[in-house]
Amino acid sequence: MNVAEINIKSIREKFPILHQKVNGKPLVYFDNAATTQKPQSVIDALNKYYTTDNANIHRAAHTLAARSTEMFEDTRKTIQAFINAKEAEECIFTKGVTESINIVAQTWGRKFLQAGDEVIITSMEHHSNIVPWQMICEEKGAILKVIPINDAGELLMDEYEKLLSPKTKMVACVWVSNALGTINPVKEIIEKAHSVGAKVLLDGAQACSHLDVDVQTLDCDFLAISSHKLYGPTGVGVLYGKRELLEAMPPYQSGGEMIKEVSFERTTYNEIPYKFEAGTPNIGDVIAFKHALDFINDLGKENIRNHENELLHYLINSLLALNETDVMSSGVETHNYASPQQPIKLIGTAKEKVSVQSFIIEGMHHFDVGMMLDARGIAVRTGHHCTQPLMNRLGLDGTVRASFSVYNTKEEIDVFIEAVRKLVKK
Amino acid sequence: MAKKITDIQNSIIENFELFEDDMESILFYLMDLGKKLPAMPEEHKTEEFIVKGCQSKVWLYSSFVDGKVFFEADSNTEITKGLVSLLVEIWSGQTPEDILNSELFFIEKIGMSRMVGSQRSNGFTSMIKQIKMYALAYKTKL
Numbered sequence: 001m002n003v004a005e006i007n008i009k010s011i012r013e014k015f016p017i018l019h020q021k022v023n024g025k026p027l028v029y030f031d032n033a034a035t036t037q038k039p040q041s042v043i044d045a046l047n048k049y050y051t052t053d054n055a056n057i058h059r060a061a062h063t064l065a066a067r068s069t070e071m072f073e074d075t076r077k078t079i080q081a082f083i084n085a086k087e088a089e090e091c092i093f094t095k096g097v098t099e100s101i102n103i104v105a106q107t108w109g110r111k112f113l114q115a116g117d118e119v120i121i122t123s124m125e126h127h128s129n130i131v132p133w134q135m136i137c138e139e140k141g142a143i144l145k146v147i148p149i150n151d152a153g154e155l156l157m158d159e160y161e162k163l164l165s166p167k168t169k170m171v172a173c174v175w176v177s178n179a180l181g182t183i184n185p186v187k188e189i190i191e192k193a194h195s196v197g198a199k200v201l202l203d204g205a206q207a208c209s210h211l212d213v214d215v216q217t218l219d220c221d222f223l224a225i226s227s228h229k230l231y232g233p234t235g236v237g238v239l240y241g242k243r244e245l246l247e248a249m250p251p252y253q254s255g256g257e258m259i260k261e262v263s264f265e266r267t268t269y270n271e272i273p274y275k276f277e278a279g280t281p282n283i284g285d286v287i288a289f290k291h292a293l294d295f296i297n298d299l300g301k302e303n304i305r306n307h308e309n310e311l312l313h314y315l316i317n318s319l320l321a322l323n324e325t326d327v328m329s330s331g332v333e334t335h336n337y338a339s340p341q342q343p344i345k346l347i348g349t350a351k352e353k354v355s356v357q358s359f360i361i362e363g364m365h366h367f368d369v370g371m372m373l374d375a376r377g378i379a380v381r382t383g384h385h386c387t388q389p390l391m392n393r394l395g396l397d398g399t400v401r402a403s404f405s406v407y408n409t410k411e412e413i414d415v416f417i418e419a420v421r422k423l424v425k426k
Numbered sequence: 427m428a429k430k431i432t433d434i435q436n437s438i439i440e441n442f443e444l445f446e447d448d449m450e451s452i453l454f455y456l457m458d459l460g461k462k463l464p465a466m467p468e469e470h471k472t473e474e475f476i477v478k479g480c481q482s483k484v485w486l487y488s489s490f491v492d493g494k495v496f497f498e499a500d501s502n503t504e505i506t507k508g509l510v511s512l513l514v515e516i517w518s519g520q521t522p523e524d525i526l527n528s529e530l531f532f533i534e535k536i537g538m539s540r541m542v543g544s545q546r547s548n549g550f551t552s553m554i555k556q557i558k559m560y561a562l563a564y565k566t567k568l
């Protein structure tokens with residue numbers, strides 16, 4: 001399929017949730033970085049699983065169990081292909097990125113970190129890639145170091161190199177910033193980390209829906225993924241890890257499924273991935289997740305990205321135009337809430353970005369902006385986006401963030417811009 | 427004798443009915459109401475009198491004069507400030523007893539019920555609780 005062939009209208013038809021009114025206005029959903037909507041195929045798969053296939057997996061001889069086990073493992077093969085992992089066993093099902101990161105911090109970290117070791121993160125991490133490392137560093141007497149950024153929201157790679165040393169054991173880094181949209185140069189980050197013998201964990205929460213993912217080419221050691229940011233259900237995620245690392249790590253939780261043999265004297269652990277999948281997993285959602293991946297594969301990442309990039313540039317230009325045009329003379333009713341010069345300030349202006357744009361309206365609190373947009377049926381995210389240290393670095397207490405998925409349109413951006421224009425006075 | 431809490435709420439609801447559920451107009455009106463709230467003296471806008479919410483913050487100061495509770499308030503967000511000004515209108519100058527016995531029915535009627543309940547995101551909810559706590563404290567003093 002080439003670019004010209006993606007037909008947004010037909011894509012939108014696959015998402016029933018989009019066709020509703022909010023506060024009397026057609027819904028404009030621009031909060032995709034928080035979670036994407038789900039296509040009908042995913043909703044149907046979930047419904048079908050509970051209607052015809054529900055059974056606990058891996059443990060029974062009966063037909064339903066065989067069927068659900070097969071479908072569950074089918075998703076594992078699909079995600080393996082999606083990220084180009086060498087083996088399906090390197091893909092562990094989790095609850096999401098947060099749990100994936102916690103598994104690595106709590107098992108790899110507990111076994112391999114020692115007092116005086118260093119873990120490097122970046123200034124733009126989501127709290128879920130900060131706190132787990134803080135906790136294990138505190139427990140082990142290891143030290144957490146932070147790569148600084150410039151005002152555009154790009155990592156200072158020179159500073160990163162200065163932080164690297166033989167003491168560095170882990171570089172845990174967000175691939176794409178949820179607050180700013182910045183795409184970090186992860187290939188280079190990984191190469192440099194490996195050159196001092198450190199492992200790399202990538203937080204792929206935002207990257208995987210927009211960018212091509214090839215864990216073998218990247219050579220990352222761990223990658224954390226959330227299904228719900230990939231058009232799939234909530235409550236499902238993946239931890240990719242290289243086999244030798246996963247095998248060397250102790251189990252995370254214990255109970256059923258993760259064992260090989262249990263006696264009261266001693267338990268031996270199951271092989272990967274089951275060693276890390278204690279208890280009955282979220283079978284139905286895992287099975288439905290496959291249909292989300294199929295949806296993305298059918299459209300093609302490149303097509304999705306091209307469309308989203310077009311939206312991003314259209315949004316940026318339209319927002320900046322609000323700083324230039326005389327809003328008063330355009331005849332639109334305005335309200336005196338913003339300061340006169342350059343009312344719109346873009347936050348996050350990195351050269352390499354995905355379709356996420358944060359901004360503030362001078363003189364207006366982001367919470368008010370979010371409420372006013374919601375009154376017009378527009379869903380955006382406001383606040384600190386779970387990146388308080390980043391907000392502190394930028395001297396902000398929050399932003400308004402618009403983030404796009406493949407089903408968004410320029411017409412929706414026009415509606416959004418009109419709503420923002422009303423809040424801005426030249 | 428202060429106007430009855432129920433009457434004040436009813437007249438607020440009447441004012442909002444003019445907007446016929448147009449949320450955008452309601453919010454603009456709330457912001458304008460917030461602007462009319464008497465400025466809170468800076469010496470009362472301190473850490474001690476902050477009612478914390480995640481996105482919007484509220485300052486609330488109370489005093490007790492001749493058996494009645496008086497409130498001063500402010501917020502860092504304009505919509506919340508508008509709502510806060512309504513609470514001040516309703517509750518400032520009432521007796522602790524009347525404050526404690528009152529039900530806030532206007533919030534739902536003006537379409538703002540989602541502003542209460544999510545304590546984490548909104549100082550407004552915490553403010554309602556705080557006002558009742560002040561009223562209780564003054565009542566026990568009586």
Ligand SMILES: Cc1ncc(COP(=O)(O)O)c(C=O)c1O
Pocket residue numbers: 033034095096097098099126128129174176177178203205206226228
């Ligand atoms: C960059 C980033 N990391 C981690 C997370 C946490 O993901 P989840 O809540 O799915 O575990 C998010 C979600 O907002 C995110 O955007």
